[in-house]
Each structure stands twice: as structure tokens, then as C-alpha cells.
Amino acid sequence: MKPDFEFERRAHARGYVRVAGVDEVGRGPLAGPVTAAAVVLDPACIPQGLNDSKKLTKKTRARLYNEIMEVADVSIAHASVEEIEELNILRASHLAMIRALEGLRQSADYVLIDGNMVPNGLTVPAETIIKGDARSQSISAASIMAKICRDCVMLSLAQQHPGYGWETNMGYGSKRHMEALQNLGVTPHHRRLFKPVHKMLYQDKNLSD
Template sequence: MSTPDDSLEQAARKRGHLRIAGVDEVGRGPLAGPVTAAAVVLDLAAVPPGLNDSKKLSAKIRAALDIELHRVADVSIAHASVEEIDRFNILRASHLAMERAVAGLSQVPDFLLIDGNMIPLGLAIPAAAVIKGDARSLSIAAASIVAKISRDRIMVDLAQQHPGYGWETNAGYPSKRHREALQNLGVTPHHRRSFKPVYNILYQDKSISH
């Protein structure tokens, strides 16, 4: 199984880019909660050992790497709200979060490595879209870890306010428990109303009753 390395970063350096940020987002698929993005500029001489795609790491290792990344790298985290997801769409909202994360870095990067196959329209910095980037680029892998830790914490906090949906374990994704809670407990202000399972509960049930 391949692990991310710094080959994409080194290639960008050879083209004259010295400050390279990896950008990733988490939370496109959930039925509830914001979409979260992170931008990370690594010091390639001080990469935390064990850095990998967040999906391949245990929760304990992810948490330790998150702490270390905040210590040794320039890290910025940003979100797009449920309201923005419903107003625009999840793709545009995730790009908004990415744009905000890049804007929040302490210094403007001169090149971006962005996970996925699209570059957000609002980014005026030279960039490359990298499919499965969190498994290929150390900078994107770092961003994937930071974004996931941040969003998971938000969902744990929201779970305290709205118990029963299982957000502390499913992070708002459509698990069986979450779907059943939607039917039994109803829709919260943190649910994405444009997503079909939520939309159907809000509007289809009403149309049937009339």
C-alpha cells in the first residue's frame, strides 16, 4: 500500500515555488454539520513521522499527529455552514471552505496542492488538483488529518446538544442509527435540508399528508 511522500512538493520547488500548501476537506457526505477544510504548509525538513492519509490512521495516531502538525507547520482550518451547503450545494460549499482555509494561513502560499479533481474558482494562487492526493502528498495528508480532527470535534460537541443521532461516533454520516433518529426524533437545525434523506422527511411526508 502506497504512502504519501514529498515528490509533488519537490517538483513544485524545482519550478520555483517555495511555500507550498496542501489543501483537503472533510464532510461532503454527512447529513448534518458543516464541511471543513484545512490548509497546511509543511516544513519538509520537519515532517512528523507516521504522517499518512487520515483514513489509514487510528484515532489515537491521528490525534497525536494533529497536535504535532499544529506545532511544526502553518495550519489553517475553515468551514462552510449547513446554510451555505443548502444555499449553494455541497461542492461549492466545500470549495468555499478550502478558499477560507488558504486565506487563513499566516503567510500567503505560492503554490497549492489540492485534493480532488477540481481547483476552487476563488483561489488566485497557482495550484494543482491531485486525485487521491491524501494518499500521494504529505502536505495534503497533513491537511486531511487536521480537517478531520477539527470536524469530528465539532460533531461531538453538537452531539451533546442533540443526543440520539450518534454524531459522536458517525460524525453526521448516514449510519443506520442516524437515519432511524431522523425518523424518530426529527430534523435538527444542523441537518442539511438539501440532502435527500433530510429533504424527504421535511417535505415528502407533508405532501403525503395533504
């Protein structure tokens, strides 16, 4: 299955003009922000090879990132570790989605959202699509943009906090990351309410009591 423009065409047929695809990345990592992208594609100029970012090579993602930036209205937004801890990861990812939509050069009048939930507070008509990043080209484009932008954030954080392997694991709980948590401790960029990090902090507290 490869994504197509059918969901967008249906929305256009109902009178909607600016249809945005929205996706997020970074719900599962132990560190770093959650990142969302909103993309409004030009139906006459859709980059070739769009797909779920996880199914693409790094080289192909980079090529498509540049092509999407040239031909589409793109907005990227984040929700911070502090917001993830305050709201929970689902609500924080929805906050990032709404921020991404608000950052478009021109407002969307219809939204295609990857998943099965419409974010609270979204005032634009919306449609949820399960596995939308593999079904809708607009959501595929958003998944690529969000993935590359969040990876860049994690590469920067990896330089500030070497040893955790964020330049390769992007904050996910890889073996190297878990070993670094044991040996180096918790950074300000770790999600302290996520179980492995919380467990580490709780152990440290018990040891110090």
C-alpha cells in the same frame, strides 16, 4: 502507497517557496458543516507517519495532529449548512478550502489540492492530485487536521442534539442516525436538500397536509 514530499519538491524546484496542501472532509454527511484544512509543512521537520486520515487509527491521528500543529502553518475553515444548501456541497467545500488558505499565517504561493477540481476564485497557482491525501504529505497533513477539527464540531453538536449518534457517525447516515431522523425529526444542523433529509421533510409535509 504512502505519501511522500515529491509534489512539494517539484514545486520548490520551480521557484515556489510556500507550498500548501489542502483537503476537505464532510461532503457526504447528512448533518454538520464541510471542513477544509490548509497546511504548509517545513521540509526539514515533517512528522513521521503521515497518511490519508481514513487509513490512520484515532490514536495516530491525534498524535499527528499535535505534531503538525507544532511544526507547520495550519489553517482550518468551514462552510455552514446554510452555505451548503445555497451553493451545493461541491461549491461549499471549495469555499471552505479558499477560507482555509486565506487563514494561513503567511500566504501560500502554490497549492496542492486533493481531487480533480481547482476551486473557483482561487488566485494562487494550484495543482490537483487525485487521491492526493495518500500521495502528498502536505495533503495528508491537511486531511488529518480537517478530520479531527470536524469531528470536534460534531461532538459538540451531539451534546446539543442527543440521540442522532453524531458522536460516533459524525453526521453520516448510519442506521442510528436514520432512525433518529424518523423518531426525533430534523434539526437546524441537517442538510435539508440532501435526499434522505429532504425525503423526511417531504413526508412530514404530506402528512400534515
